Amino acid sequence: MMGMNIKGSVEKVNGKEMSYSNFVENYLSKNKPVVISGLMKDWKACKDWVHHDDGTPNLQFISSNFGNSNVQVADCGSREFTDQKRLDMSVAEFIDQWIKLSSEELSDHSTNECKDKALLYLKDWHFVKEFPEYTAYTTPLLFRDDWLNMYLDHYHMHEDPDTYKKRDDVSCSDYRFVYMGAKGTWTPFHADVFRSYSWSANVCGKKRWYFLSPEQRHLVFDRNMKNSVYDIFEEVNETIFPNFKKTTWLECTQDQNEIIFVPSGWYHQVYNLEDTISINHNWFNAYNVSWVWDLLLRDYKEASEYIEDIKDICDDFEGLCQRNLAVNTGMNFYDFFNFMVRFSFANIVQLCHLARSSVFDEWCSSSKAQHLIFNLDSTKDITTKMKNTCLSKNHNISLDFRSVLEEPAFLELCFQVDKTYAFIHDQCTLIDDKEKNLMGDLVDMVFCKLISTVVCNPEDLVILIDDILQSLRILPQKKGQNA
Incomplete structure (x- = not known):
């Protein structure tokens, strides 16, 4: 881990035993991350999108039912500015490539080696907007106070016709997404859009998360506070990022059927330890x-x-x-x-x-x-x-x-x-x-x-x-x- 100072793990709690007021008091108002279990039992996605004999993604079901959807796919081995290079393809094309890669005989690799493979990671799929009749899940009570998506269900964020273009990068239709990626796919170091909260639910697979608190934000930027570290596991240049070695981190493994709450301003880097499908929301309310x-x-x-x-x-x-x-x-x-x-x-x-x-x-x-x-x-x-x-x-x-x-x-x-x-x-x-x-x-x-x-x-x-x-x-x- 390049000498990273891991100071602790993210707390895990049973969502069935947590009231809304408990969640607000202990996590929302304190801007504190937490992993929550017990909130995904009746989700349709957990039944249709997963092979229940081994817990792997049911890629054929997704391709057959939603394969014509056009999505953006990240090439995890190719950097473009501050993010991974994005490719446009259909869900069916993405799954075909995923299955082809999975059929090849791959030896085990460390997380750091896996990221260098030309692995593709489907991100930011606006599934709810595209398939409103298919109720893949129900937003848990703890995350319902979502001003952003409530508003975008009825209004465009940009009302200037010269600015608004249907389904472009500027005028997102919502901030509810599906992510899909094979073992070894990953997301570079970042803080979420708008510095919103986010929640991410693993329908299947496992993720590994590394968190940096907002109070340490300045430690991962260059001297001019313009550019941040891209990958916390590569050789971080101490001349460009002289304070990175002072950082302290939280880590956790998120299992299948667990939801992680990511507070505002927390920088994080995430790896898929197995073939994984997740459902993610960005949101904000009076607390953030x-x-x-x-x-x-x-x-x-x-x-x-x-x-x-x-x-x-x-x-x-x-x-x-x-x-x-x-x-x-x-x-x-x-x-x-x-x-x-x-x-x-x-x-x-x-x-x-x-x-x-x-x-x-x-x-x-x-x-x-x-x-x-x-x-x-x-x-x-x-x-x-x-x-x-x-x-x-x-x-x-x-x-x-x-x-x-x-x-x-x-x-x-x-x-x-x-x-x-x-x-x-x-x-x-x-x-x-x-x-x-x-x-x-x-x-x-x-x-x-x-x-x-x-x-x-x-x-x-x-x-x-x-x-x-x-x-x-x-x-x-x-x-x-x-x-």
Whole structure:
């Protein structure tokens, strides 16, 4: 291991014995990794995608049923910039090559030797979006509070038609993926997109994980903090990465039917110790949305510095910076702000329903209400940080409450938010008639003034959230109180 300092293993727990509040308190809010068992028993993927006599992937079933899907496949032996070279092929073509390789007589190799083979690794397959009728799995309760995928089920991240292109790298349809790879395939050292949380479930096979905490991020970058180590098992150049030898690591082996929770900002490198299929989600919520904004701000500064020399001759320098940010990071300031406004509106609608439907004066102390309040309070904290950016200046953002309420996509988002938090907190959903209830509840309560509310900048959103919490006589909650 090139002298790596392994200081411990990732904890393993039984998910059947863990409540949502336990997960929040011990792992989500602490940004701590954990391996969880017992949550995949009834998954269709675990029945259809695996040979139950030996636990190996049922590649023929996958090829026969989903083989026409076009996917990106990583060549694990070929580096391209900061990642592995990607190839475009169908699932059937990928499986044909996998079977061909497996049929050859291969001697055992160490992990370090295996990665040098021309092994192909199918990554980032948007399986749920492509095959919505085939319910391969159900997202476990612990990971349901997923703002990112709830939003992308109803909206594009990029609403500018010049920016949005169907199913391109910039405008991902969702962040739910299937990964498939033979023994020896691997993923280079990285932190996840948006610095989101992720969970990864092994349908079959085993993975080996190596984790570095966010506090040690600076130790794996060069002196200018521009480039990080690509492979922690190659000879790391001490001249380029002088602090790498100071790093300390966590490791773990993830077995079949185990799910690993990867917290925000944790760098990791992963190896498939056996032929493996996994299901993976990237996601964020009130506990880690600050990581998303911090990354956007850091990447924006880098993007603007990179083209600083053309600032004086560029007609729209800020617009160019934001376009580059969207391409490089996956969203820009405007995308993120639109997302935060709509998701805040959806949380406000849920609070309105709770207030109107409850017969108890203490309705706001319910676990669901506290969760919604916590969401809004966290949103306000992040939005306050946006005030001194281009979002506070003149631009084309203008979201008024009435128009958003009339969007069919927003109504569906409200239903998904309602069902999600009802499921998490074991309560009945409150919306039973879409447009009638959504509009009626707001009109016949003290929130009539909200119908004319227009949000054009971060300050508007902060004022709106403050007004809502004050109108409901709610004080903002501290992190952890909704757990």
